[in-house]
Amino acid sequence: MQSKKYLRDGRSPIPQREITSRIMSSIKAKNTKPEMLFRKALNKQDLGGYRLHPKNVPGRPDICYITKRLAIFVHGCYWHRCPYCKPEMPKTHVRFWRQKFLANIKRDRKKEKELIKNGWRVVTVWECQIENKASRYVKAIKKVLVE
Numbered sequence: 001m002q003s004k005k006y007l008r009d010g011r012s013p014i015p016q017r018e019i020t021s022r023i024m025s026s027i028k029a030k031n032t033k034p035e036m037l038f039r040k041a042l043n044k045q046d047l048g049g050y051r052l053h054p055k056n057v058p059g060r061p062d063i064c065y066i067t068k069r070l071a072i073f074v075h076g077c078y079w080h081r082c083p084y085c086k087p088e089m090p091k092t093h094v095r096f097w098r099q100k101f102l103a104n105i106k107r108d109r110k111k112e113k114e115l116i117k118n119g120w121r122v123v124t125v126w127e128c129q130i131e132n133k134a135s136r137y138v139k140a141i142k143k144v145l146v147e
């Protein structure tokens with residue numbers, strides 16, 4: 001018997017559990033591969049004095065230099081909808097995903113606003129930019145830190 005969850009009708013119910021777990025493992029994940037890569041780049045430049053996802057900082061940024069009030073978000077291109085590589089939209093459940101992605105973007109903006117309001121500087125590092133441009137990001141961060 002065919003499961004109702006997989007009717008081909010676009011309005012068919014979405015296998016909720018599957019989606020939830022995908023979202024949980026992708027958005028809420030900490031210490032993602034791009035995060036690790038970027039942390040390595042910072043460490044190499046002797047910029048290791050950061051805290052990770054600190055609870056006492058609005059939005060719990062991925063990497064924080066607390067005393068310098070510098071917050072860094074390392075964004076996965078797919079979930080945060082990268083403006084550089086513009087990842088493809090899913091082909092099914094388009095409306096659902098569009099809403100999800102919009103919510104992610106909104107949440108990111110809200111976090112950034114909140115931080116800036118509290119006197120933080122915010123740097124967003126995109127996954128696809130790390131490989132070739134990590135040093136450029138690191139340079140900019142170093143400049144802020146030695147000010």
Ligand SMILES: [Zn+2]
Pocket residue numbers: 077082083084085086126127128129
């Ligand atoms: Zn990207």
